[in-house]
Amino acid sequence: MYENEALFCNKQSYSDLKQHNIDDKEFDIPQVDTPPTLESILNEPEDEDEPFILEDTCLLNTENIDAHSCETSSLASSDSGDRTHLKRNGHFLNLDKVDAGLPTAVTVSNVIAVGTSHGLALVFDQNQALRLCLGTTATGAEYGAVSALSINHDCTRLLCGFAKGQITMWDLANGKLLRTITDAHPPGTAILHVKFTDHPALAVCNDSGGSVFELSFRRVMGMRTCESRCLFSGSKGEVCCVEPLHAGPELKDHPITHYSLLAMASLTKILLIGLKPSLKVWMTFPYGKTDPASVPLLAWQFVAVQKTINPVLAFCRGDTIHFLLVKKDESGIIHVIKQRQLLLNCDLISLSWINPRTLVLMDSTEKLRVVDRPSQEELETVDMAELQLVYNSSHFKSLATGGNVSQALALVGEKTCYQSVCSYAGQIMYLGTKSVHIMTLRNWRERVDYLLKQEKFMEALSLAWSLHEGTAKAVLGLFADPAKRKGVVADKMVEILLQYVDRSLKKCPEQGKIQVMEQHFQDMVPVMVDYCLLLQRTDLLFNQIYPRLVENSVARGVFLESLEPYILSERIGCLTAAVMRDLLSYFQENGMMDSVEGCLVHMDITNLDIQQVVQMCWDNQLYDAMIYVFNSGMNDYITNAKMHIISFSHLSPSTDEHVVMGNKLLVYISCCLAGRAYPLGDIPEDLVPQVKNQVFEFLIRLHSVEAAQEEEVYPYIRTLLHFDTREFLNVLALTFEDFKNDKQALEYQQRIVDILLKIMVDNSDFTPSQVGCLFTFLARQLAKPDNTLFVNRKLFDQVLEFLCSPDDDSRHTERQQVLLELLQVGGVVQFDEERLLELAEKAEFYQICEFMYDKKHLYNKIVDCYLKDPLRKEELFNYIHNILSMPGYSSEEKQLVWVKALQHIKVSQTRLQMICPLEHTPGRESSGFRKLISDPNLIRPFSLSFCSVDEKHKLHEATAYLLEKKGNVQGAFEVLLQETGDEVQSLLRRVEEALHDIIALCQRSSHGLNQQQREVCVSDPVYGKGKLAELQGLILGMLETFNYEQTLLETTTNLLNSDLHWSLSHLRKAVSRGLHPRQYHCNICLQQYKRRQESEEEIIIFSCGHLYHCQCLQRKEVGVLSERQYSWSCYKCTSNQGSRPADRPSAESSRSRSTSLAQVSQTVTNKSSCLATLDAQQTQAWDHFRTLYRGPSRVRLTFKSFLSILTVLKC
DSSP states (O other), X not given: OOOEEOOOOOOOOXXXXXXXXXXXXXXTOOOOSSOOBHHHHHHSOXXXXXXXXXXOSOTTOGGGSOTTGGGOOOOSSOOTTOOOOEEEEEEEOOOTTTTOOSEEEEEESSSEEEEXXXXXXXXXXXXXXXXXXXXXXXXHHHHOSEEEEEEOTTSOEEEEEETTSOEEEEETTTTEEEEEESSSSOTTOOEEEEEEOSSTTEEEEEETTSOEEEEEEEEETTEEEEEEEEEEOGGGOOEEEEEEOOOOGGGTTOTTGGGOEEEEEESSEEEEEEOSXXXXXXXXEEOOSOOTTOOEEEEEEEEEETTEEEEEEEEEESSEEEEEEEEEOTTSOEEEEEOOOEEOSSOEEEEEEEETTEEEEEETTOEEEEEETTTTEEEEEEEOGGGOBOOOHHHHTTGGGTOOSOHHHHHHHTTOOGGGEEEETTEEEEEBSSXXXXXXXXXXHHHHHHHHHTTOHHHHHHXXXXXXXXXXXXXXXXXXXXXXXXXHHHHHHHHHHHHHHHHHHHXXXXXXXXXXXXXXXXXXXXXXXXXXXXXXXXXXIIIIXXXXXTTSHHHXXXXXXXXXXXXXXXXXXXXXXXXHHHHHHHHHHTTOHHHHHHHHTTSOGGGSOHHHHHHHHHHTTOHHHHHHIIIIIHOOSSHHHHHHHHHHHTSOTTSHHHHHHHHHHHHHHHHHHHTBOSSSSBOOGGGHHHHHHHHHHHHTOSXXXXXXXXXXXXXXXXXXXXXXXXHHHHHHHHHHTTOSSOHHHHHHHHHHHHHHHHHXXXXXXXXXXXXXXXXXXXXXXXXXXXXXXXXXXXXXXXXXXXXXOTTOOTTHHHHHHHHHHHHHTTGGGGSOHHHHHHHHHHTTOHHHHHHHHHHHTOHHHHHHHHHHXXXXXXXXXXXXHHHHHSSSSOHHHHHHHHHHHHHHOOSOGGGGGGTSOGGGOSOOOHHHHHHHHTOXXXXXXXXXXXXXXXXXXXXXXXXXXXXXHHTOHHHHHHHHHHXXXXXXXXXXXXXXXXXHHHHHHHHHHGGGOOHHHHHHHOOOTTTSOOOHHHHHHHHHHHHHHHHHHHHHHHHHHHHHHHHHHHHHHHHHHHHHSOOOOSSSBOTTTOOBXXXXXXXXXXXXXXXXXXEEEHHHHHHHTOEEEETTEEEEOOHHHHHTTTSOGGGSOTTOTTOOTTOOOEEEEEEETTEEXXXXXXXXXXXXXXXXXHHHSOSOOHHHHHHHHHHHHHHHHHO
């Protein structure tokens, strides 16, 4: 998944023959005319087993970076899942030949400087050739290893810090030693950091004492001097990392750079200070609770925030990265603003910016993590364990000066690698024990090409499209301008697509099942089509990709079939002539004519052979496609309709083809009259009036063009009316809605109405239903407030006579329904109501009569309509019930209906309960109602009404009878059972009341009766006879037993209370008495407690005489926590028994007898006072009490006596 190129760069060759301090014999450097390059050294045979191949000789040459890198742009979005962001290059370091020791520090600018453990600094140029070897091993023996390096901004000076505290400055132009600084900080401390600032004569250093010093370089009287100033003392908190703000040449005039900002990270907080124009603390930020072993990290970066570039400080200690934005407002005030933090699940040891949007982190397991800051998404993880990263632990422990550092700083130093990681120009260098690895972000082309090398075309296309849309992350080398960016990426995507086509053809199985080959292309062809459409490059799809696929017949078929969903979704609207021809031919050959029709109606047909397409559509009955071709291709909306109507008239009625074509004609005419294109879209606005006029003129033609002599007038309207009168009239109704202000359209409207009346009235070809539909349509139009139609009223009378003809018994229900619909839509105003009622009664149109009576509120006459109508006779009672029970009717109207109902019902008055509420019934006797329901002919249709009346008036017998007649025997049984239960409950209540009265009588009068009278009153309840003496003995025995048991219970309770009080009192005495220790020292630590007079300390004394410190007992774990308090056991006594007291519960009843009472005391000024805590020692006290006072307990005896008594009583 990741690229790990072994591009190691050996940086240990030495040059600069002018350096006088170098001893050629000591270093065994041969005399040569030109200095050796790093590549030549690497090519020499090595004694080690690890082979090495150099693949890149100009790694740090910034001129080789993509020319577009300065315009890097990336938006936070998904990155297509590609994991190829980092490019890793390794360079082998072989320092053994020159006795340089191990690498200890590295820094990079236009050159690379590597410090070694022998005190040397090796400087390499951009071509990896050794330029300078600074220092000697003799100097290294005096100063120690190089612990820190720094190059100034113009790459002319190098600062070297050493493990024994010295600092040297070198001229990188000639390798001359300029300064040796030995008094910049306290002696005996190592240099942890030395950093140049952007000010040419200002640097900072940080030593192992945690102090930070400012170094000012000056020349006084030709002498180079260095003045040191303490910025932060290690006595106030040790600083272990410093980072000055560096601005590139393009940002040298930024208002923040003039302050020479310096970030310092101590073990507890972050400090942000300004060195210029005067020293000032701008902000402090505490870490909070962190792991003491975590390494504080700092990193500066200029970031564009809200179209303004300002510096951002990233810092962390542990797993949380914080960001501080430093900005200067218009008034000149500096603000430090906390940004959104980034939480990770790892402990970090390195933090670096690789560009303003991307962070490269290293955790304690030496894994690199590439993180996109805006989205906080982890883009890639690389394992760097084989690098063998160089750690700076020895310098943080100051081993070279005797290790005189704090434990906290030494603990942090275990994982520090500050001097092994440095960044420059979008590259991050990591120093290992044998190699240097440089991590760079691949530019966008490299990322795409990397996927192409692995033949991951889908991932490459997905990544390229995210780059095209600006949603990719960690983008390098791409234009910031959207137009330029899309142009460059689109060209690359075209290249990828062509490669993808070639690969799909090469990878196609040459042999095997045809399904396998089809599946192969079905997986690849849609990808090609999708990305061509996304790029809006149909020319690429049809002119370059399709010709290549045509070579394979299977690929050709899959390609043509795959176009259908894109055409139907209108993503493809135009095909080339060749592709369109192949598409139609392929679909026709494979019988996919439905697909042809679906595609044709969604395409631009200007590239089609219209004659060929029309003929094909006509032969295969593709009516929609043919209509679309005529309308869109020729703007002809009439010829097509004429052809369809002629063809439709020759079809057999009621066939599927007849119905389908007829429906299409109606929809087509409706669309044309509404200004809509068929089957989809809209007619151009400038053609809408013309199309409407053409369609109307077509419909109202007297005869067709090639009319025969026997052809009836108005053939087109007649044909559509015969097919579906209602729907054709609905089409006209919808069209008439738009005819409000168009004078010509209103004329067409009147003309069509006249033609309809002429065709359908007095014509036996049309059924009464069809004629009724016509007049219903006319009635609706005439009822509109803005109606302009004129229809002779005599026509309505004529229709009325036709529909109400009493001589025509056929279609009686249909004629009545048609007339009713006509009246309901407002046609009643066109008739004489009296004549309408007369004709309706003669024709037995009782629903018409009901409609008219209801309009006049003559509800009593509607009763006769129900009685006369055999189809609705059974609905009469429901109607009467609704009139009498529902609101909205006056009492007079209800009374008339009631009287009318009485005239037709020949039963007793009580039977009227079935059709009205009981309030309207004169007789309400339940016997009469029971007689009524005994008539099966009457109750059958109204059982539900009877049940509701029964339940309201609690006529249970009637309800049960009705339920039985309905077949619900279980329901009837439940009703009667409920009634029986209610009666039993009532009886029991009466019996209980009578017994209370008898008992009260006996209580009041028993003292005035003699024995004989009492016996008469009270008899044996079991046998119903006997004497009072028998009952008297039973009652007296029960009372005596009650008194005995009550006395026994009271006595037992008193004994228990007394015994418990005696026990608790004795226990308190035993616990409260003072204890005298056997010795005056703790039996665990053997120290006298009296010696600790200066501090308060708890001691514990047990009844056995042993004394302990409370802390000693806690360490031995002899306490058991119970109820939030400790229960202690003597450690010495319990240890002799071979078990730990803490291993057993404190409340265990089988505790060892050696467990003693303990008292806790506080020793204050040689005086101890015993504080007894009864609750805390309750369990041990009980054990001790039981041990001291063995023998039978009085409580136990009392319990035994009580149990014996209860046993006797039970027997």
